[in-house]
Amino acid sequence: MTNARLFAPPALSLRFVAVWRRNFLVWRKLALPSILGNLADPLIMLFGLGYGLGAVLGGIGGTSYFAFLAGGFAASATMYAATFESLFSAFSRMHVQRTWEAIVNAPMTLEDVLAGEWAWAATKALVAGLSMLVVVAAFGYARFPLALAVVPVVLLVGLAFAGLGLAFNALATGYDFFSYYLTLVLTPMMMLSGVFFPVARLPSAVQAAAQVLPLYHAVALARPLLLGRLPQHPALHLAILAAYAIVAFYAAVVLTRRRLMT
Amino acid sequence: MTCAPALAVHGLRKAYAGAEVLRGVDFEVLPGECFGLLGPNGAGKTTTLKLCLGLTDPDAGEIRLLEHAVPADARRARSRVGVVPQFDNLDPDFTVAENLLVYGRYFGLRAPEIAARMPRLLEFAGLAGRAGAKIQALSGGMKRRLTLARALVNDPQLLFMDEPTTGLDPQARHLIWDRLRQLTLEGKTLVLTTHFMEEAERLCGRLAIMDRGRIVVEGSPRALIAGQIESQVVEVHGAGLEDWLHVAGRLAPRVERAGDTAFCYAEDAAPLLDSLRTQGRLAYLHRPANLEDVFLKLTGRDLRD
Numbered sequence: 008m009t010n011a012r013l014f015a016p017p018a019l020s021l022r023f024v025a026v027w028r029r030n031f032l033v034w035r036k037l038a039l040p041s042i043l044g045n046l047a048d049p050l051i052m053l054f055g056l057g058y059g060l061g062a063v064l065g066g067i068g069g070t071s072y073f074a075f076l077a078g079g080f081a082a083s084a085t086m087y088a089a090t091f092e093s094l095f096s097a098f099s100r101m102h103v104q105r106t107w108e109a110i111v112n113a114p115m116t117l118e119d120v121l122a123g124e125w126a127w128a129a130t131k132a133l134v135a136g137l138s139m140l141v142v143v144a145a146f147g148y149a150r151f152p153l154a155l156a157v158v159p160v161v162l163l164v165g166l167a168f169a170g171l172g173l174a175f176n177a178l179a180t181g182y183d184f185f186s187y188y189l190t191l192v193l194t195p196m197m198m199l200s201g202v203f204f205p206v207a208r209l210p211s212a213v214q215a216a217a218q219v220l221p222l223y224h225a226v227a228l229a230r231p232l233l234l235g236r237l238p239q240h241p242a243l244h245l246a247i248l249a250a251y252a253i254v255a256f257y258a259a260v261v262l263t264r265r266r267l268m269t
Numbered sequence: 270m271t272c273a274p275a276l277a278v279h280g281l282r283k284a285y286a287g288a289e290v291l292r293g294v295d296f297e298v299l300p301g302e303c304f305g306l307l308g309p310n311g312a313g314k315t316t317t318l319k320l321c322l323g324l325t326d327p328d329a330g331e332i333r334l335l336e337h338a339v340p341a342d343a344r345r346a347r348s349r350v351g352v353v354p355q356f357d358n359l360d361p362d363f364t365v366a367e368n369l370l371v372y373g374r375y376f377g378l379r380a381p382e383i384a385a386r387m388p389r390l391l392e393f394a395g396l397a398g399r400a401g402a403k404i405q406a407l408s409g410g411m412k413r414r415l416t417l418a419r420a421l422v423n424d425p426q427l428l429f430m431d432e433p434t435t436g437l438d439p440q441a442r443h444l445i446w447d448r449l450r451q452l453t454l455e456g457k458t459l460v461l462t463t464h465f466m467e468e469a470e471r472l473c474g475r476l477a478i479m480d481r482g483r484i485v486v487e488g489s490p491r492a493l494i495a496g497q498i499e500s501q502v503v504e505v506h507g508a509g510l511e512d513w514l515h516v517a518g519r520l521a522p523r524v525e526r527a528g529d530t531a532f533c534y535a536e537d538a539a540p541l542l543d544s545l546r547t548q549g550r551l552a553y554l555h556r557p558a559n560l561e562d563v564f565l566k567l568t569g570r571d572l573r574d
Contacts, residue, residue, distance in 0.1 A: 114344045114347040
């Protein structure tokens, strides 16, 4: 494959919907346990830390610690949902089950497959983010109508992390490979992006570095919106998340072409 | 009347990481024909199929599949083609019917169209009444037949099959062969790779033997056997073989050794057999030459790993 073909921008078509529908049909069979799984982890953390640690800490910035954490976890639960789908699940379909191989034997391209997986992982992220919104609202910590603006935000966060996950997936040699990404990339990002405590608490050099992270921008949007406030720089945060989504998806396309077509 | 070939491949070359896998492959498949690509492991059969489907780009050469240029117009070509891959890739999360439904959607077919084709496909695969079965509950033969039915979901004009019966027991294999003959009778063009000579001899009207990225010979199985090799084979093994080989060399135009067995090729086996009857310690088998003999003559007896 020539470099021109390898680096060509993806030719996108609506055919990707068939891939999305394939994944949706699988998910539908396991929807309930899947949603419970998406929710359980951040919920346990939210209640444990929100009520437990919140009682010790009191409030942060004029809100309860529970309400502060809710915005952080809405973003991080979205990040993890998109990541797990685009790493472990996508790798199963690409490498273990050879599902992608079957699909491209039909009049489908690798771009269709990747776009379908991208949209699907973002959908799972949207479901995770929405589930968090419902729970937070049920406990009275979401301020409507502005809290609803979190919905498009989590979709964009899902696209950004799904793109990153798919790019990493194209480099994977096995499931173990993903623990590098989870341990070395996502866990530090959780700590640096203001999920648990305000970024202002970090040393100033670290604060500057944190602003490069997509999760930082996700939290900077989700937290004020849930509290019923307008974020300070919405356009900047949205633009950075969109840039992550687009660049990461393009990288995923090039790396997957290199893996499967050359 | 002349008709355009269903598949035409000219001057195909492909290298992976500097190693040349295909070094100039040419062949044509006519509509309605069953064409076989034979070769030892690593000969380039699977790579040739991948290139024909436009799944990877050739370094040089031209491919026309159902009159579409590949890879440029591969998507449209693939919409009229079915593929039975070498490795099972049915969707394990789905039932038999869901596999067909989901695969049909990749061709842009709507659910009612697929549902209308479903009974015939299931019957063809010998899976009538098993629409709701899980993939894990199917035998190897059933999975292969379902893969074949899946490849037919778009009613293709041409089918590519990469080792369609590898790993199947004889019963399952014969059933697949029967189905493939039925497809040929329906006028579909079949292109299959195999290293089962018996399969190629039974199914293919014409075949090409590939080795080390090139086509070594091409023709009908019968013509290849008649043209490439002596008609009779005597396989000999046992104690005293070494001594007898001096005699055999004078009685048969060609003698090949493979381990402890000698393969003697001759148009007339009578002198060999007369000589062997006097050799009490040697065991022997006399049979007509077959495609496997041609294959081994052309590609050698060395192991390909």
